[in-house]
Amino acid sequence: MGCSSQRRETALKNTFFNRFLLLRYSIALFFFGNIYWLLIQFIRPSLVVIFPIILVVFSILATVEQFRLYGKRSVRLGITQMFVRLQAVISTGLLVLTWTSWFTYLFPIFENNQVARVFVFIVLLLGLVISLLDIRRIQDIYQQKDKAYQRFIQLEKSSLNL
Structure with missing residues (x-):
């Protein structure tokens, strides 16, 4: 495998993985927001602390799920989808x-x-x-309607023509 074909393969992997970029950013935002909410619960301890703990754990699991997708063509966002739905329900x-x-x-x-x-x-x-935008984004990814997937298909076609 030549250097240029390795670069093409890496570019394809990165482009495919970028489909999840906005999800990763929002999960990070929720992680830190929920950590903050968890910490302030220690001021007046109550059973409410369960909610930020659950959300922090699910955000970590969603992040792990996302990074496991690097280099894979299959899209399984079950934990991520569960997390953003749970975040939406608790926020509501x-x-x-x-x-x-x-x-x-x-x-x-x-x-x-x-x-x-x-x-x-x-x-x-x-x-x-x-959260609602994330849910929509996940649906678009599953249906291959996201713009990042279209860029991936274009890059894949152009790399095959080289």
């Missing part, structure tokens, strides 16, 4: 609970006032939107 629940007396248990570092509730609501809403 938190959006509702932000306007209840649970607010101080869920987010003990924030004062119980309108400004804090609106801020948390906006952050949670952004997280929910990202």
Whole structure:
């Protein structure tokens, strides 16, 4: 195998793997957000701590699943899909609970006032939107409708013509 064919093969692998790039970024964002939520739960310990723990564990498993896909043509995003759905469900629940007396248990570092509730609501809403976009992205990947896949097909065709 020559140097140029190795480069082509590496370019193909990287292009195919880039299909998951936005998923990896959002999972990292959720990981750090959930770690932060986990840490603030230690201010006033309660059973609420279970939710960020579950989300952190699933985000780690989703990250491992993603990196195992490098160099493979099969697309199995079961854990990733489960994680983003779980993140969306928990975010939806938190959006509702932000306007209840649970607010101080869920987010003990924030004062119980309108400004804090609106801020948390906006952050949670952004997280929910990202989760929903991730779910859509996974569907596009499974259906091979994502732009990165189209670039991969073009690169693969052009490398065969060389």
